[in-house]
Amino acid sequence: MIDVLSKYFSTFFKHTYFYKDDLYLKLQKVFDNEPQELLSKVDQNSFNFRLLDLLTTLLFPLKRKIQLLTNNHNGSNEWNIVFAHQKVALTNSEKLKLMAVDKNTAFLSSNDSVYQDTLIDISRFKPQKILIFQIFEQYYYLLIIRKMNSETNRVLTLIQIIIKEFHNRLNDYREKVILKSKVTSLKHDIYENQTALRQSERLLKKRAYEIHNLMEISNELYSILNLDQLINSALLTLVGQLSCQRTFALIYNQKEREYSHYYSKGFKSDILKNISMEVDHPIVKYFLKRPVPQLVQNMLKSSAMRKTARQIKNLDIEIIAPLMHHGSLRGFIGCGSKLNEGSFDDADIQIFSILVNIISISISNAQMYEDVKEMSFTDAMTGLNNYRYFENRLIEEINRSMRNKTVVSLLMLDIDDFKNYNDELGHQAGDEALRTVGWILKNTVRDGDIVSRYGGEEFAIIMPGLEKDLVEILAERIRSKIEEFPFYKQHVQPKGNLTISLGGSTFPNDASNFETLINKADQALYYSKKSGRNCFSNFNEEMAGV
The missing domain is CATH 3.30.450.40 (GAF domain)
Incomplete structure (x- = not known):
């Protein structure tokens, strides 16, 4: 978590008055718990205390520009004004809380009806905007921004990042819990089946x-x-x-x-x-x-x-x-x-x-x-076949090719400069790009072709019966569809869009066995990378030494 925020901190501290080590230490304390530890009320209260300490430190120098209000989910419309040590009743409190539940963080400006209703209660603060967010089910935070400038913008951006990353971390853990529950359910079903089988066997013995x-x-x-x-x-x-x-x-x-x-x-x-x-x-x-x-x-x-x-x-x-x-x-x-x-x-x-x-x-x-x-043959990220399935299926297709004296071709492809895309936009954008590429591949290949995620940002396509001289046609169709697809913020890529490089080989033209076929396709892919990327290369012996 701290690693995720460090890149934002480096920019933040170039333009701020905060003491970096003190603030960084408080951030570490906020995210000291593992997600599973935050399921108890005691740890949630402790987390809320540390978060409030961090927010107070961030906002105290700006208290004339930003007011911090807090509310526990107890049905009350009373909010604590942190820096003034006072309370204020907000008649529109429940609507504000609902907005915080629907979104991790919600900005309201003068155009929002909820903002207009709330303005009556907080008019003495002369707000320009308000920011509302929720932590767990019982803690609500309301930031009343009296003056928007670059200084307040930086602080508010940092707060939003912290809250978003916290929710992402907690949601990831919850997804893991759900997956674990499904696995447990499967084990339970297998156990029940085994129990039923044993009961049947006991009857037979009589x-x-x-x-x-x-x-x-x-x-x-x-x-x-x-x-x-x-x-x-x-x-x-x-x-x-x-x-x-x-x-x-x-x-x-x-x-x-x-x-x-x-x-x-x-x-x-x-x-x-x-x-x-x-x-x-x-x-x-x-x-x-x-x-x-x-x-x-x-x-x-x-x-x-x-x-x-x-x-x-x-x-x-x-x-x-x-x-x-x-x-x-x-x-x-x-x-x-x-x-x-x-x-x-x-x-x-x-x-x-x-x-x-x-x-x-x-x-x-x-x-x-x-x-x-x-499930064991499926890649969880893309929904494609995984490497284990690819390996078994390629061996099977090569054996079939040998029996029937036919050919089987292999395409290896790799997303160009994918590390840059991940570094610039984060792993969530990278994961979505992988899923999209997998979807395009499945919808572009022929019926009967086998699409697999080979590993990382690399994919493989087994093409039974496709002659070597026809591989380029399919490869070019795939390459152009990827190049033309409007990937999220693909302008961050060196060439301005997200592209792939491809390499192909054919059995028995280029290889006599499973390992060699993959190796030749990989060499062709490497040749495409060396040739400037965003292109296809069909293996020939000149590539062997590249």
Whole structure:
């Protein structure tokens, strides 16, 4: 925090009367606490005391020009006039406080209605402007500026910077707490799944030989974390354990918000190919109320389900069950008639029920694994793929290229003079620039191209099937879009705008393996940097020694 403000202090003390070491020491005391320590009322009161001490030191020499008023959030409209040791009642106090809540700091001038109303109460100060801000939920500060000049402007600017940086620091911590809470929630869900799995295993151990087989099946299914593989394995298990002619599963599609992921064994491929169910389908409502396996023959007895049950019966489905977990309906699974033309008895239904429970938990586990896996492959800053995903995917594409005797091209790109942009505008502006570049890349590349954040301000694009002589076309399109985009205050850059340099290489033209392909693209990128930046270079052997 102190490091962030030091650059403002150096300018501030060139034009002020303050004793630098004393003021700097008080600033250090203000930000002595870690953000998590400020969650208690005791530490908040201590922080407020130190902040008031700092503000008093800053404003005391200017007390004829700036008055400092404070108020605790206790429903009172009385404000303490710090330098006069008096109190004043502001009839418009609540509106002032609301403005402080909406913004970290709020300047009000003579054009603001709230200012006009407040002016009645503070007219004796003859104010030109007022500044209101809030610390935590209970502390409010009001600065009444009687005379605006360069001296008061410098002090007010410094105060605003201090308050803004404080809020940024606290908000960053709160975001970390939220993220930690999400991770904890994920761990809790995994723990609950593991608990449910153990309960299922304890039930299986009580059964005879057939139940022993079910336990082995459950261990196998629990170990499968690929959803497609898991469901196909589960359907084959149902065929084997229940001696049925066919099975199916219909899984909820999160993107389409309907039940449309269809799997089957024994059905003709076109019979259920286009089946889908909306979330308000009668069968969805039916199983949400009765989350247990049902014989289709029994469902025919329900007048509300008779039409749907007939349609299911006509597809030669004899028994159907919901895939439930933690009250959520993940999909449906069912079996057709038995191989011996017999009907499902109580023992079959009991085995089916146990298997459905195991499959439900396994599906939930696999889906959670996919969610965690996706998080581990995503760059939190830009939302792009991270380096780990890039590395795995590039190796995969090179192997595919070798098998199919095709090409795969690689683009490496780097934001020019990004350190300057960060230093001039701060890391928040730099982070936003990285996110914007990532967004432009995703919306410029071809379908099937893989965009990743390689690290820092460097990005990588894997382009399967793109010939070497065509790489330049895509690279130039990307370069020009970045150059033309109106980045925030990009005039601070040496060339007046934010640009990128690019380098490309192609497998197998330039490289025979993963490491060499990256190295050649990196050499081409370096060549672009040496050539003046804001350009693209496609690797050739002349660049090898540059």
